[in-house]
Every structure is written in C-alpha cells, then in structure tokens.
Amino acid sequence: MIIAIDGPAASGKGTLAKELARYYRLPHLDTGLLYRAVAKAMVDAGARFDEVDAAVRAAREIDPPSFNEKELKRASLADAASLVSAIPEVRLALVSLQRQFGQKGAVLDGRDVGTVIFPDAEVKIFVTAAPEVRARRRAAELSEAGEPMPYSDVLADILRRDERDTTRAAAPLKAAPDAHLLDTTYLDIDAAFRAAVAIVEAVRAGRKRG
Ligand code: CDP
DSSP: OEEEEEOSTTSSHHHHHHHHHHHTTOOEEETHHHHHHHHHHHHHHTOOTTOHHHHHHHHHHOOGGGOOHHHHTOHHHHHHHHHHTTOHHHHHHTHHHHHHHHTTOEEEEESSIIIIIOTTOSEEEEEEOOHHHHHHHHHHHHHHTTOOOOHHHHHHHHHHHHHHHHHOSSSOSOOOTTOEEEEOTTOOHHHHHHHHHHHHHHHHHHHHHO
8 A cells, every 4th residue: 555645844744654654664755854865965166056067966876774763853954955956857756766765555645656756645635724833843853853933934845845846847736636635733743643644544444345
C-alpha cells in the first residue's frame, strides 16, 4: 500500500506520515529531506540556487541513508530547498529514487507525492492547517531543536514558501483530485492521527467492497 501525504509547510504531514508508517509497518520517506539535501550540497559547494547544472548534479548524488535529519531540518535550509525544488530538472532527477523507495509499499510525505510521484497511490491525504497555527507549531519545533526564531519570521517564511510552492510551474503544491482533505487547525497530533487512520481504513474497506 502507498500512502501519499502532501501539504504545505508545517501542516503536520511529517509527524502524521511517521505515525502512519509505524502503525501500518511501512517504510517512511520524508521527501522534503531530498530537496533539503540538494540545497545543502549547493550551499556547501558555494553554488547559487539558480545554477541548474550544479543543482542537478547535487540531486543525482544525494544519498538518503547518510542524511543527518536534524541538520537538514534547519530553518535556513527550508527556503533554499523551496528554491531548488522549483527547478524542473532537479525534480525529475529525484523521481526514480522516490518511486523505488515506494516499490513494496510505503508512506511518503511531501508536496507532489499524490499528484506526480504516485498518482495511483491507494490512499492520498492532503494535510492543511491555518498559516498562523502552522507558524506556531514550527516556532515551537525550532525552539525545541535549540534554534529559536521569532514567530513573525517563521510565519513570513511559511507564507513565502507556500506562495512559491503553489505557483511554480513544476509539480506545484496542490491536492490531487482524489485526495482526502485533512485540516489539522483544531486537531492535536493524536486526533490528526486518528482521523488519518479513519481515512485509510475507509479507503481499504471501500476497496474490498468494490
Ligand atoms: O516541513 P516543511 O514544509 O518546512 O519542509 P519540507 O517538507 O522539508 O520541504 C521543504 C521545501 O522543499 C518545501 O518548501 C518545498 O519547496 C520543497 N519540497 C518539494 O518541492 N517537493 C516535495 N515533495 C517536498 C518538499
């Protein structure tokens, strides 16, 4: 079974994807880490984010098993990831890695899992939440990680990335027509998890009947 979880920045899709993967005993891939790793390689090499050849080379060379998640999750790489991820050639270079990961079933979260990477995924969930709520959650996460950032800066970053991610030509952030919408604005982690399991179970039950 492929469970595709997409949604905007800090919507809670990562936490949800991790918990669903544990519950259904499936491997989990946070596809945002791929774009963050490309961005980090560009920073390390002193390249500009619009250098397409360097970005594609970096995308071809990333090695997920060696990822340092804590480092890649740094706030400073979020905007950089959003910039390199708008390059169509970069996205293309990362498609087969994602499809291979999901070959035997997986939970993947990102922006285009249900639209581009696995358009035939059995379950698609599009996770949203009000920007102010997302910014509060991300600000708390950053504080916990020892990288505090003012709420207003976090909100501005989220709004800027949402705008770029939804308006780009290559695989823009949007819900697949057959995605189930899950608004977590008023849900805590546990309630969001239960709502997501209810969606997965409803889809499975429907499939069995059909
Ligand atoms: O959780 P958060 O949104 O802060 O970060 P992320 O999921 O790690 O994604 C960072 C950036 O990578 C996003 O703003 C997107 O521009 C890009 N991304 C993408 O284009 N496609 C994906 N499948 C995942 C991330």
